[in-house]
Amino acid sequence: MINILLFAGLKERIGRDTVEWAEAGLTVSELKKRFAEMYGLEDLIATAMTAVNEEFEEEGYILKPGDKVAFIPPVSGG
Amino acid sequence: MNCEITNKPINPQDLIDKVVRREAGAITTFIGTVREWTKGKKTVYLVYEAYEAMAVKKLNQIVREVTEKWPGAEMTITHRVGRLDITDIAVVIAVSTPHRKDAYEANSYAIERIKEIVPIWKKEHWENGEEWVGNQLETVRYPTGQPEGSNLDD
Numbered sequence: 001m002i003n004i005l006l007f008a009g010l011k012e013r014i015g016r017d018t019v020e021w022a023e024a025g026l027t028v029s030e031l032k033k034r035f036a037e038m039y040g041l042e043d044l045i046a047t048a049m050t051a052v053n054e055e056f057e058e059e060g061y062i063l064k065p066g067d068k069v070a071f072i073p074p075v076s077g078g
Numbered sequence: 079m080n081c082e083i084t085n086k087p088i089n090p091q092d093l094i095d096k097v098v099r100r101e102a103g104a105i106t107t108f109i110g111t112v113r114e115w116t117k118g119k120k121t122v123y124l125v126y127e128a129y130e131a132m133a134v135k136k137l138n139q140i141v142r143e144v145t146e147k148w149p150g151a152e153m154t155i156t157h158r159v160g161r162l163d164i165t166d167i168a169v170v171i172a173v174s175t176p177h178r179k180d181a182y183e184a185n186s187y188a189i190e191r192i193k194e195i196v197p198i199w200k201k202e203h204w205e206n207g208e209e210w211v212g213n214q215l216e217t218v219r220y221p222t223g224q225p226e227g228s229n230l231d232d
Contacts, residue, residue, distance in 0.1 A: 007129055008199035009210040051197070054132040070129055070197070074212035077126070077133075077157055077198030078110050078169055078189055 002063055004035065005070040010048070014039050024067075028052070029059035031069065048073050081137030083130045083198075085160040093172035097152045102174035104181040108189050110169040112162050122203050126159045126168060129197040133157070136196040140188050144173065148180045153188060157198055 002021040011017045019039075021031065028050045036045035049072040050057055056072075063069065080096065090107050097105060112124050141153045153173040162168055171188045175181040192198075200211045 005129065007197065008127055008201070012210075051129070051132055054129075054135055056195075070132065072129070072197050073199060073210065075193065075195070075197055076200040076210075076212035077128070077196050078192045 001065060002031070003066075003068050004031075005068065007070070008073045010041060010044050010071055010073060013041060013044065021069075024063055024065045026063050027059065028057055028061045028063065028069075031063060032059075032071070035071075044073060045071060081134055081141060081155045083128050083133050083137075083157055083159055085158065088156050088158055088167045088170050090167070090170045090172070093154050093156060093170050096154045097172045097174040099152065099174060101150065101176060102152070103176050104178035105172060105174045106178075106181040106185045108169070108171040108185050109167055110189070112164050112166050112168060114164045116202075119202075120205050121164065122205055123164070124162045124168070124203065125201040126157070126162065127199050127201070128157065128159045130159075132197050137192070139195070140191045143191065144184045144188060147187070148175060148184045151175045151180060151184050153184065155188065155192070157192070157196070159198070 002024060004019040004021055006017050006019065032045050032050065036042045051070040051072055052061060053068050090109055094105055094107060114121055137155045141155065144151050144153050151173055153171065155171045157169045158167065169192065171185055173181050173184045175184065202209050202211055
């Protein structure tokens with residue numbers, strides 16, 4: 001099981017801040033594609049970075065069971 | 079050192095007190111405040127949201143980067159989340175260094191890095207609508223999943 005955390009516009013669009021994803025062994029890129037298709041979030045996922053266990057990871061990172069994934073829309077702090 | 083995300087008002091003096099020390103000859107503070115007018119649109123209030131655990135890690139990473147680039151610097155950063163009204167303080171950066179030039183440069187570096195790597199989002203509430211900044215205008219795209227040429231993790 002992979003835990004997906006959602007923030008800002010992503011969270012608002014689907015009305016929840018976490019999603020549990022059963023498949024492991026996907027790359028970050030594959031998860032983004034499948035997740036975006038399932039929830040109709042292609043536009044927002046296209047601009048999102050991905051963090052795994054609170055560090056940015058590249059698209060080719062292979063997800064392991066228990067990983068905590070966060071899709072990070074373009075940040076606007078400060 | 080000990081960067082924070084808080085949902086309460088920030089007192090800049092608290093950050094100054096954390097970095098003041100006998101070795102320092104300068105302290106600079108950056109105080110980011112909520113602006114009313116942006117390109118002709120009137121902001122009524124803002125809401126900041128953070129991925130708090132990661133945001134604190136990334137703020138502390140910025141402090142480590144600063145102490146590597148400007149040896150002898152000490153820095154702390156606090157960013158507020160939740161609803162903020164016009165003129166409220168959103169972020170404070172305080173840095174102390176032996177000499178003043180480094181204090182200005184290190185502070186400027188830190189606010190730019192916050193805008194690149196710290197997972198905090200601002201939602202503008204206008205008089206006639208609302209919008210997550212940096213998200214829906216699609217002015218920023220990351221085809222590789224990360225900003226190009228930017229050191230996100232150390």
